[in-house]
Amino acid sequence: MTFIDQHAEVFGVEPICRVLTEHGCPISTSTYYAAKRRLPSARAVRDAELDEHITRIHADNYGVYGARKVWQQLLREGHRVARCTIERRMRALGLQGARRGKKIRTTTPGPGHERAADRLQRDFTASRPNATWVADFTHVSAWCGVVYVAFVVDIYSRAIVGWAASQTKHTTLVLDALDMALWRRERTGHPVGPGLIHHSDAGNTRLSGSPPTCWRPASTPPSARSATPS
Template identity: 35%
Template structure:
């Protein structure tokens, strides 16, 4: 055994410890298998929504002494996970005192002549650390093509005016109507 341990690069005491604890490992694996059966049952009864905290609480409520870390390890090993709901981030707060701009296109999103009606939107792109970048886009309703876009770390008027770079790519947009969603401030505007 000494020669084999030397070839494999392990200590002889590690091999003997592994042999001595084989029965304990088998008992722990059997206990984990029984726990996995209980976890599957609780997870199935919840419709597949319960995660580690709720399954731990459910098993403790049934009188079983179990640690949440062990539940997490067993759930990972059998490929179960709870449903994670994404938190919704509020990025826009409307000013109640602001004057609402009229809807100049009358909810008619069709157009046959280019450079007369544009629609736009501002969306947020989440970054790590809870920060955002804002993306403003402008689409020509006649061609349904992207006329301009801008990205910034703020949601001020500059973002929308930078996205209105359609003048540079499409020629003059004098007299064109621009419609933005209400949350994107303002609702619609004429230029």
């Protein structure tokens, strides 16, 4: 019916019905006109009313509402309707809500690797700069995808002294952040002396590789806490 309506002004109803019948889709002009005169069903009327409300709610909420939230909003507004009906109409309208992305774990336990002792015991204080550095890394969404950012914080000033970014979670990411911190301290005339504690979690990213090659300089003893999700 919709196809005939769209092309009737150009080709006429009777020629369209004849061509459709010749190509295996039999429909007579009388059937077409009878359908046009028929009143819409109660379901069609109800669907048309719901479509207006669904479109409005979806647009008012920046296009992020899915069927469940649209349905709940309709119930709050006093419309008695089943959730499956909302799902059906949203499919027909081509509407969908924003989908929450898969949660990314930046810290996973590394039980097969040697773990450094926890030298801080949750005492996150320092009496001077370059005494205790705490390292961690997180992820951010970018146009290119997920980007992982590692950073090193000086506990004394709470300042980020080194950082690095990468699209993969490799040991080099956290080591690059540590190298930047050491380089920046050296460049500003405050080189790291003996006794600096470098504290991080015990995830696979920081534990992959042997301590002698991963922790530098040699005077920087590592410290690790239990691995917990970031």
